[in-house]
Amino acid sequence: MNHSIGxxxxxxxxxxxxxxxxxMQCSFGWSIRLTSAVLLALMQLPVQAATPTQAATPDWxxxxxxxxxxxxxxATQTGKGGTTTPGVREHPPYNKEYEAKYQANLALRxxxxxxxxxxxxxxxxxxxxILNLPDVYEFAVTPQQVWIIAENGPNVMRIYTDGRQxxxxxxxxxxxxxxxxxxxxxxxxxxxxxxxxxxxxxxxMVDRTGLMLSDAAHVVSRMHINKAGLMEVxxxxxxxxxxxxxxxxxKQFKQQEKGARVYDYACNENxxxxxxxxxxxxxxxxPDGRIIDQPAAKK
Amino acid sequence: xxxxxxxxLTACALLLTTTVVLAHxxxxxxxxxxxxxxxxxxxxxxFTNPHAWIQLSVTDAKGKVVEWSLEWGSPNQxxxxxxxxxxxxxxxxxxxxxxPMKDGTPxxxxxxxxxxxxxxxxxxx
Numbered sequence: 001m002n003h004s005i006g007x008x009x010x011x012x013x014x015x016x017x018x019x020x021x022x023x024m025q026c027s028f029g030w031s032i033r034l035t036s037a038v039l040l041a042l043m044q045l046p047v048q049a050a051t052p053t054q055a056a057t058p059d060w061x062x063x064x065x066x067x068x069x070x071x072x073x074x075a076t077q078t079g080k081g082g083t084t085t086p087g088v089r090e091h092p093p094y095n096k097e098y099e100a101k102y103q104a105n106l107a108l109r110x111x112x113x114x115x116x117x118x119x120x121x122x123x124x125x126x127x128x129x130i131l132n133l134p135d136v137y138e139f140a141v142t143p144q145q146v147w148i149i150a151e152n153g154p155n156v157m158r159i160y161t162d163g164r165q166x167x168x169x170x171x172x173x174x175x176x177x178x179x180x181x182x183x184x185x186x187x188x189x190x191x192x193x194x195x196x197x198x199x200x201x202x203x204x205m206v207d208r209t210g211l212m213l214s215d216a217a218h219v220v221s222r223m224h225i226n227k228a229g230l231m232e233v234x235x236x237x238x239x240x241x242x243x244x245x246x247x248x249x250x251k252q253f254k255q256q257e258k259g260a261r262v263y264d265y266a267c268n269e270n271x272x273x274x275x276x277x278x279x280x281x282x283x284x285x286x287p288d289g290r291i292i293d294q295p296a297a298k299k
Numbered sequence: 300x301x302x303x304x305x306x307x308l309t310a311c312a313l314l315l316t317t318t319v320v321l322a323h324x325x326x327x328x329x330x331x332x333x334x335x336x337x338x339x340x341x342x343x344x345x346f347t348n349p350h351a352w353i354q355l356s357v358t359d360a361k362g363k364v365v366e367w368s369l370e371w372g373s374p375n376q377x378x379x380x381x382x383x384x385x386x387x388x389x390x391x392x393x394x395x396x397x398x399p400m401k402d403g404t405p406x407x408x409x410x411x412x413x414x415x416x417x418x419x420x421x422x423x424x
Contacts, residue, residue, distance in 0.1 A: 112327020119324045121349070135375055151375055256379070263375040270347035272368070273324045282325040284406055287343075287354055287366055292404045293328055 051162050052143050058187040058224075060139040063260040064231055064253035072132050072207035072249060098212060098242040105210020113280035116205050120275060121267035125155045126176035126204045127193055128219060128235055131251045136262055139231065146182070146189060151262050159191045166194055174215055176204060188224040202277070214241035230254055328400050329408040335399040337367060344387035346374045353387055353409060355395060369397050371409040371421075386420065387412075396423065 094102055108114040117123045125133060135152040144162040149155075159180040166172065166179050174197045182191030196219075197204045199212035206213055217239045226232045231253040236246050272285040286292035339357035351371040358364050371377065374384075387393075393414045397407030411421030 112325040114325070116324075135373060136379075152373075260379060263378065264348070265373065265375060266348045269349070270345055270352070271349055272352060272370070273350070275324055280325075282328060284328055284368070284370075284400065284404070286368055286404075286406070292368070292406060293400055293402050294404075 052184055054143055057141045057143060057184065060141050060225070060231070062138075062258070063256040063262055064137045064139065065135075065256055066131070066133065066137070067230065067252045067254055070132055070134055070207065071209055072129070072211050092211065092237075092247045093243050093245040095242060095244050098214075101212055102210060105205075105212070108280060109209050112282065114205075114208070114210050115202065115275075115277055115280040116208055116210075117202060117277070118205060118208070119273075119282065120277060121271050123203070124176035125150070125153055126197060127157055127178055127180075128221075128237070128249070129204070129206055130155045130157050130177065131233055131235070132207055135265065136256060136260070137253055138262060146191075149262075151265050153267070154265050159189070161189070161191075166192070174198065178219075188222055191221050191223070193219040193221065212242065213237065213239050216241045226252075326408065328402075328406075329398040330401045331398050331408075333399055334396050334410065335407060336394060336396050338394045339367070339392070341387045341389055341391045341393065342366060343389060344384065346377075346382075346384040348375070349373055351377055351382075353395065353412075357405075365405050367395075367397075368406040369395060369409045370406070382420070396421075 092102075105114055118125055118129070124130075130148060130150055130153075133150050133152040133155070135150070137151070138147075138149040140147040140149060144160070146159040146161060148157040148159070155177075157177040157180065159182045161182050161184065163183075164181055166181055172179055172195045174195050176197055178193045178196040180191045180193045182189055184190075194217075196213065196215065196217045198215035198217075199205055200214065205211065217237060219235050219237050221233055221235045223231070223233045232250060233252075234248065234250045236248050237243065238246050273282050274285065275282050283291045284293045337355060337357050339355045341353065342356045343352075343354040345352040345354070351374050353369040353371065355367045355369060356364050357367055374382075391414065393412050395412045396410040398410065399407040409421060411419060411423035413419045413423055
């Protein structure tokens with residue numbers, strides 16, 4: 001699996017120089033014609049500006065809200081426990097080991113005791129879940145970098161578009177949002193993400209139903225404003241340890257009314273629902289600061 | 300008016316859904332198949348993250364004042380929908396519908412409210 005998006009980059013100025021060269025040498029012999037053929041072949045490659053200008057990047061300003069529920073896999077929204085049959089709708093193509101883990105998580109979810117690290121207030125949501133949150137989003141675009149800013153959390157993801165590649169494997173380590181490098185194909189941002197935390201150690205979870213990925217996860221995302229005016233992100237997830245085939249998920253975001261504002265989100269400001277990370281119990285704190293409910297009654 | 304209306308609107312329960320968006324924790328503590336209607340006065344409106352809470356003083360059938368904790372969405376979401384910290388001023392008399400907590404403790408997930416002048420907030424259909 002090649003995690004690099006590195007490829008021959010032929011910038012627009014380079015193409016202009018090539019064309020001038022071809023204009024000058026048309027009367028020379030076959031060797032020059034061979035050179036011309038090579039140059040012409042190069043010119044057929046996608047023209048990619050290594051670092052586009054601000055004017056060349058799309059306007060993604062404004063405030064956006066994700067459409068649909070905060071469940072990554074739509075199949076799990078059906079009924080108590082959800083549609084858990086492998087291969088149905090968007091159910092991830094898990095291998096046997098990870099399917100069993102997911103089913104176990106779904107069972108805990110149905111009891112309201114799934115130990116979701118996102119419930120703990122303070123741990124980043126991570127990718128790809130950062131594209132699966134309530135509240136609103138901002139997408140900040142500069143020639144060198146794109147920021148996905150989620151109000152909920154808050155959570156931030158950085159995508160480098162300045163032509164850099166992923167660090168060498170020895171120079172990177174798992175993080176919540178991983179390492180993302182990308183480029184523009186017209187108005188579509190294409191980015192490649194690696195070095196994500198595994199769901200195994202309880203550090204992260206792909207959604208609140210207990211979807212899991214391993215530390216081998218690799219995601220290629222294509223992000224653009226579609227014909228309906230919705231920001232659309234199509235993520236193709238590969239995971240040699242968890243999936244038997246690529247799993248493609250699409251999330252959409254609707255632009256909010258002009259002038260909409262984004263606010264602070266301080267999860268521990270007045271969190272009256274602390275979660276026990278070991279048992280997954282969600283408690284409720286009363287007006288006097290004491291827990292007022294009993295876990296046994298939650299079943 | 301501080302009287303307790305322990306009306307259990309089971310028949311209406313399936314017609315109403317909570318407006319609380321519980322982003323970061325389970326909502327298993329609430330009984331979403333029951334709707335409780337509570338009349339009382341606002342003690343405090345906590346317009347705070349991650350969720351807003353309405354503290355409602357309700358007088359029960361025995362004359363005892365019970366403080367209910369009613370959980371709602373994030374102030375950010377609510378603020379964009381026109382809700383303000385002043386929306387539920389302390390001392391305001393109103394009726395609130397909520398999905399009660401399963402274990403019977405005085406709390407629930409806010410569905411909607413009706414003020415004495417008939418104005419409603421949230422879902423009240």
